[in-house]
Amino acid sequence: MIRISHLEKAFGDKKVFADFSLDISEGETLCLMAASGRGKTTLFRILLGLEQKDGGTITGLEGKRLSAVFQEDRLLPEFTVKENLYAVCVSQKQKQSVREILKAFGLEEWMGKKVSVLSGGMMRRVAIARALLPEFDMLILDEPFQGLDENTRKTVADYVKEAAKGKTVLAAIHDEADACLLEGKILEI
């Protein structure tokens, strides 16, 4: 169980979290829905260790391997699709699964192309593929399906569900349809 208790975070005068608490069960898929600026990304950044919290406690993350899809793709623009994925691989086994995941995402023929020539939707798929390659215990998805068409959303969501089976998934989503795709529990914050 990952327990977030009485979380506090402010940027200057703007309070993002004041006494925010949340429990996330192991293996659960939790979809957070909130209007823009309510702190979903900030919460993810705190969980990923990219932002310091002002107060409160977070337990259950110790020793957990986290992987993430950021709100922006954050791909390496000078490198190919393959190199973007190889960058996060730490074993030969992971490198061998690069072709498989790209095939599943309909990107196999783009493997040797620079990511900067891809469309927005393709780049999003590469970012999602990158998050699924390393071993992880918890997957954080910040608006993962933005820029993807209906069919691709389903294909990608099915792959994510399979890859994250038994793992904890925390996703920020805009609409209930995305939560349904991930078969996750919806929580409005």
Place this chain on the structure above:
Amino acid sequence: MSPAAALYRLFFLAREGSFWQSVAFSAVRILGGFFLALLAGILTGALAARYRNFRHLMAPLVMAMKSTPVASFVILALFWFSASGLSVFISFLIAFPLVYGNTWQSIVLTDQKLLEMGQVFHLSFWKKIRYLYFPQLYPNLQIASALGMGMCWKAGTAAEVIGVADGSIGERLYEAKAYLQMPDLFAWTITIIVVSIVLERLFLALLGWIERKNRGGVA
């Protein structure tokens, strides 16, 4: 004196073994200084990007290197080095501030979001260099190298003239001046320009090749 006379003299000189010995003598030392500056500039530039205090410590030193006249450095250096090692030292002093400045600025300006990505995915030290820092550093290093190498040849040969370094291009220029041999002066000047351009192009090609290899061979 006509350009034809200078070219004729150059053609004549190029047939002598001593011509190529002088070119090799100067090229080895000037390139030696340049490569030392490249290595030291990248290492200290990386430290300066990481440690602000180190950057502050380096600032007056780099400022002094940039603003002190080459002639002053040459005369000072003659107290410490033999004339033959002079162009190594002078080339180093000329190229170092360029490489150092471009390195630390490139590292500091590396996309913060990509650095965070590297942190989340636990990229190793070498992967961070390869995927995050080198692509940022490469274009600036290219500019610094092109500029630096040309300046190294200018200052390096000037130092050899002042120090009258035995067997160097600078010594041949000094002799041309002393004996008022204008065709020799122009022939050696053309030689410096050509050798400088050729070596610069070769180095930039090498740098480009490294960059393509780093990207996995994709143009």
